[in-house]
Amino acid sequence: xxxxxxxxxxxKTFNPNTIPVHxxxxxxxxxEQGEFSAxxxxxxxGKTTLLNLIGGLDKPDTGNxxxxxxxxxKLSPNELIDFRLHNIGFVFQSFNLIPVLTAxxxxxxxxxxxxxxxxxxEKRILSLFKQIGLEDKIDTRPSQLSGGxxxxxxVARALASKPxxxxxxxxxxxxxxxxxxxxxxxxAKLNQEENITFIFSTHDVRVIERARRVITLVDGQIxxxxxxxxxxxxxxxxxxxx
Amino acid sequence: xxxxxxxxxxxxxxxxxxxxxxxxAIGLFAGIFVLxxxxxxxxxxxxxxxxxEVAHLQIHHPKFKDDYDPAxxxxxxxxxxRSLDQLKSINHIAYRSIAQGMLxxxxxxxxxxxxxxxxxxxxxxxxxxxxxxxxxxxxxxxKNAIVVGxxxxxxxxxxVGSKLVLTFTDKESNxxxxxxxxxxxxxxxxxxxxxxxxxxxxxxxxxxxxxxxASHEVAIILHNDEDVQTVKQRLQQQLxxxxxxxxxxxxxxxxxxVSTINQYSSIIIIIIMLALAFGIINTMLMSVLERxxxxxxxxxxxxxxxRVFVLILSETVLLxxxxxxxxxxxxxxxxxxxxxxxxxxxxxxGAAMSGFGFSSIIYPRFPITQLPEVMLIxxxxxxxxxxxxxxxxxxxxxxxxxxx
Numbered sequence: 001x002x003x004x005x006x007x008x009x010x011x012k013t014f015n016p017n018t019i020p021v022h023x024x025x026x027x028x029x030x031x032e033q034g035e036f037s038a039x040x041x042x043x044x045x046g047k048t049t050l051l052n053l054i055g056g057l058d059k060p061d062t063g064n065x066x067x068x069x070x071x072x073x074k075l076s077p078n079e080l081i082d083f084r085l086h087n088i089g090f091v092f093q094s095f096n097l098i099p100v101l102t103a104x105x106x107x108x109x110x111x112x113x114x115x116x117x118x119x120x121x122e123k124r125i126l127s128l129f130k131q132i133g134l135e136d137k138i139d140t141r142p143s144q145l146s147g148g149x150x151x152x153x154x155v156a157r158a159l160a161s162k163p164x165x166x167x168x169x170x171x172x173x174x175x176x177x178x179x180x181x182x183x184x185x186x187x188a189k190l191n192q193e194e195n196i197t198f199i200f201s202t203h204d205v206r207v208i209e210r211a212r213r214v215i216t217l218v219d220g221q222i223x224x225x226x227x228x229x230x231x232x233x234x235x236x237x238x239x240x241x242x
Numbered sequence: 243x244x245x246x247x248x249x250x251x252x253x254x255x256x257x258x259x260x261x262x263x264x265x266x267a268i269g270l271f272a273g274i275f276v277l278x279x280x281x282x283x284x285x286x287x288x289x290x291x292x293x294x295e296v297a298h299l300q301i302h303h304p305k306f307k308d309d310y311d312p313a314x315x316x317x318x319x320x321x322x323x324r325s326l327d328q329l330k331s332i333n334h335i336a337y338r339s340i341a342q343g344m345l346x347x348x349x350x351x352x353x354x355x356x357x358x359x360x361x362x363x364x365x366x367x368x369x370x371x372x373x374x375x376x377x378x379x380x381x382x383x384x385k386n387a388i389v390v391g392x393x394x395x396x397x398x399x400x401x402v403g404s405k406l407v408l409t410f411t412d413k414e415s416n417x418x419x420x421x422x423x424x425x426x427x428x429x430x431x432x433x434x435x436x437x438x439x440x441x442x443x444x445x446x447x448x449x450x451x452x453x454x455x456a457s458h459e460v461a462i463i464l465h466n467d468e469d470v471q472t473v474k475q476r477l478q479q480q481l482x483x484x485x486x487x488x489x490x491x492x493x494x495x496x497x498x499x500v501s502t503i504n505q506y507s508s509i510i511i512i513i514i515m516l517a518l519a520f521g522i523i524n525t526m527l528m529s530v531l532e533r534x535x536x537x538x539x540x541x542x543x544x545x546x547x548x549r550v551f552v553l554i555l556s557e558t559v560l561l562x563x564x565x566x567x568x569x570x571x572x573x574x575x576x577x578x579x580x581x582x583x584x585x586x587x588x589x590x591x592g593a594a595m596s597g598f599g600f601s602s603i604i605y606p607r608f609p610i611t612q613l614p615e616v617m618l619i620x621x622x623x624x625x626x627x628x629x630x631x632x633x634x635x636x637x638x639x640x641x642x643x644x645x646x
Contacts, residue, residue, distance in 0.1 A: 057542050057641040078546060085544025092644065096539040100250035109247075113544050161544070 001032035003069075004165055004197045005054060010063035012049055012220075023049040024060070025220040033164065034195040036188065038202050038211035046220040047201035048169055054199065055088050055167045056080045067165065085113055089158030089196075093170035095150040097142040103153045104129070104138045110160040128156040132186055148179025155186060159196070168200045172207055184210050244549060248556035255529070262525045263565040269518035270569025270620045271576070273511050277616065278577045278606035279585075280507045284500050286601050288489075290431055294368050296492040297336070297461035298470050301477065304485040306458055310342045310355075313413045315456040317483065322460060325480040331469045336360065336367035337457040339447050343410030345390075345440065347398050354394070354440050356408055358447030367461050370428065370441060377402035377426035380443055387443065388422035391436025392429040400424050408440075413452045420450050431601045515619060519627035526558055526631035537635050538643020547636040554635045558628035562621055569620070573608070580606045 012024040023046045031037065039047045052058040053065060056072045064071050068087060075083055084090075097106045104125055111121045129135045132152040142150050151171060158166050168187075172180035188210060190196050200207050208214055216224040252259050292298055301322060306314035316322055319337070326335055339358035344351050361380045365371040370389070371379045380387050388408075390400055400406065402424055409419045422442065430436055448454060464473055470488050478486045490497040530537065537550060545553075588602035 052641045052644075055542070057644070058639075081541060081544055081546045084542065090539075090542055092539065096536065096644075098247070098536060098540075100254060101247065105246075110543055113546075113549070157543070 001034070003030065004033050004035070004067065005029060005031035005199075006064075006066040007054065008064050010050075010053060010060045010065060012046075012053060012058065012060050016061075022220050024053065027063075027220070027222055029054075029215070029222070031197065031199070033197055034191065035213055036191045036198050036211055037213040037215060038200045038208050039215050039217060040202060040208055041217035041223070043203075045217040047217055049220075050217065051167050051169055051199065051201045055090060056084055085110070085161060087161075087163055087165060089161065089163040089166040091151070091154050091158045091166065091168035091171045093173045095142070095147070095154045095174075097150055097153055097157070099142050102139045102141055103134065103145065103156075106142070106153060107157045107160045110157055114161055124160065124162075128159060131159075131190065132156050133182075146179065148175050148182060151175060151179070151183055152186060155183065155190075159190065163196070165197045165199070168198065168202075170202055170204070171200060172202065172204045177206070180204065180206050244553055245556055245560075248553055249560055251529070251533075251553075252557050252560050258525055258529070259561060262522060262561050263568065265518060265521045266562060266565025266620065266624065267569035267572060269514055269623075270566055270616065271573040272514045273616050273620065274569070274573035274608055275577065275606065276507055276510050276514070277612060278573070278581075278608035279604060280503050281609060281612075282581070282604050282606040283600055284503055285607055286605065287496060287499065290601070291493045291496045292463070292467070292489050294373065294430055295432065295435060296489050297367055298464045298467070298489055299462040299474055299477065300487050300492050301460040301462070301481065302458060302485045302487070304483065307485070310340065312339075312341055312411060312451045312453070312458070313415075315339075315413075315453060315458055316460065319455070319457060322481060322484070325477060326460070326462070328480075329473060329476065331464050331466070331473050332462055333465045334363070334366040334463040336363035336461045337444070338364075338459040338461060339444050339451060339453055339456065340458045341410040341447060341451060343408050345394070345398065346407045346409065347400065347404065349399050350397075352394060352398060353438075354408070355438055356410060356447060357439055357441045358444035358451075359441050360444050364441070367463050373428040373430055374426045375429045377424065379426055380441060381425070384423075384425060385443070385446055386420060386422045387425040389426040389428055389441040390424055391439060392427055393433050393437040394440070395424070395427045397437065400427070402427060408442075410450070412450060418450050420446075511619065515623045518620070519623050522558060522561075522624055522627035523630055526554065526628050527634060529557070530554060530631045530635045534635075534638050534643045535646050538638050538640040538646075541638065542640040542644060550636050551632045554632040555625065555628050558624055558631075562624040565624075566617060566620055570613075570617070577606050577608045581608075 007027060007029040010024055010027045010029075011022070014021040014023055027050065039050060041047050049058065053060050054067070056075070060073060064073050066072070070083065072080060072083060098109070101109065107125055107128060108121055111124060125138070126135075129138050132155060134149060134152055137145060137149060142153070145153065166187075172183060175183065184207060187198055191198050200211065202208060213225070213227045215222055301316065303314040303316060305311070326332055337360060341356045341358075343354060343356050345354045359370070359380065361370075365379070374389065375392060380389055388406065394400070398406070404424045405421060406424065407419055407421050409417060412418045428436070444457075448456065464470065474486050474488050541547075541550060584603040584605045586603050
């Protein structure tokens with residue numbers, strides 16, 4: 001298996017000069033291509049911070065994070081932006097679609113940033129919207145889509161750049177059960193068919209149940225790291241996380 | 243996509259965008275209107291100075307203006323005439339004799355400049371006949387006729403038919419006096435000029451001065467204002483022993499006024515542009531801060547800083563592209579209308595304006611040649627003002643912005 005993430009002794013402290021908050025404390029994490037993992041833990045445990053560090057949105061105070069063989073902690077801000085554009089897809093809790101663009105344009109934007117050819121873009125968009133089951137909503141503005149539909153568009157946007165790693169921060173938090181299940185089905189399918197690595201930060205049992213690996217964070221440290229099969233019942237560690 | 247996104251972002255908050263477009267339009271309108279107003283005032287003043295006061299050019303004995311000695315006549319009037327005849331740029335010429343003297347009536351006295359004129363020439367050069375408000379102009383057959391200004395007439399309680407005595411020195415520096423009767427009262431837009439200048443027939447004044455046919459001054463009106471410097475240089479070459487002076491040298495206060503008012507208009511435009519700049523900074527900054535989460539998200543997804551910078555800058559450019567034509571159109575309509583109808587300010591500052599030699603009716607005029615300059619100033623201001631919000635946008639850290 002190919003290594004996607006290799007993080008060593010990663011720490012991140014907020015407000016170091018005033019009231020220090022040790023969000024991530026000496027974390028080691030290794031992840032292989034094609035994993036479907038959930039980062040769980042109580043609020044303030046450091047899930048989103050760890051996700052941001054892996055995604056290069058934040059820099060750790062100490063440690064190294066190697067993604068696809070590249071130590072992203074050594075990259076300059078501009079190199080990091082370029083790295084994210086070509087290697088990482090993001091899905092956010094509140095969808096974060098651009099309201100003035102249509103669903104198609106939201107997805108297209110990423111490919112335009114990659115300077116891809118028009119024909120490639122059109123082909124990819126059709127394929128992505130077919131995968132998320134929203135071919136009929138392609139020219140619809142986000143405000144006219146349901147929460148579930150918006151999050152599916154956000155998934156399409158995350159996949160637009162053909163990343164091998166997708167980081168999803170509480171992707172189902174604002175969705176009803178049906179929409180959440182639908183979204184998870186799409187992501188699970190993409191994971192299986194295209195071998196894309198997914199990492200979710202979540203509180204949602206529905207997500208945790210579908211994850212094949214569950215990493216529990218407590219006070220910025222990995223409390224447990226459990227590999228499990230989809231049908232396997234919840235572990236005690238997860239109960240703590242809830 | 244960047245331009246399309248910028249355009250759609252502009253219309254996210256319609257009221258705010260319309261307000262900023264309106265402020266740009268008003269800024270441009272104000273800038274153009276101020277320039278047009280001053281240009282109209284200055285052109286009218288310069289026109290008055292040239293057409294009714296000092297003409298385009300004057301020729302004197304080089305020492306005449308030192309102390310207006312009546313002996314300092316044009317040394318060779320024939321030579322001057324021959325030189326002037328050769329120049330096709332010249333439209334009208336008036337020969338004058340001049341004396342500084344004292345005007346006395348039964349009620350008082352005042353220092354005046356006595357201008358000996360040839361009526362027909364003078365009417366063409368300084369349009370004296372058009373300025374007569376009471377009585378008639380000078381007639382050759384009326385020997386001791388005099389025309390005085392309205393301000394002097396009011397001050398000395400003179401009316402048409404009033405008698406007065408002029409005292410001055412002749413060519414040999416002898417004091418001489420003459421009794422004159424007011425045949426006309428003139429009025430110009432320049433009150434100090436009205437108070438100081440009186441007009442008599444040149445032959446009469448010359449007889450008192452013992453000058454014969456001689457003159458102290460030749461006033462020249464050209465066909466085109468633009469030829470002043472060229473003709474001046476040519477005349478100076480042909481008449482090296484004479485003082486050939488343009489209207490700027492003969493009316494330095496007008497030249498000073500032109501440059502001073504130009505500076506004032508620049509200051510006013512700077513103030514207008516500063517107000518516009520702060521309006522844009524305020525609006526665009528608000529727009530950036532409101533969208534900081536979205537901008538952070540774009541950066542997170544891979545939009546580099548240059549693109550973010552260009553996006554915010556493009557939004558300002560698009561606002562400008564709409565606002566500027568609106569300002570241009572409104573100012574063109576208003577200035578065009580007022581350039582024909584005029585703005586009458588006589589009811590609140592007519593006397594003050596007249597005191598400075600300005601007409602109380604202003605005809606704003608905007609030279610089309612200044613249009614690119616004004617547009618560049620407005621667009622430049624808008625772009626400079628958008629730099630701060632654009633820089634603010636690129637400094638947003640994606641993780642921080644997404645946490646908001």
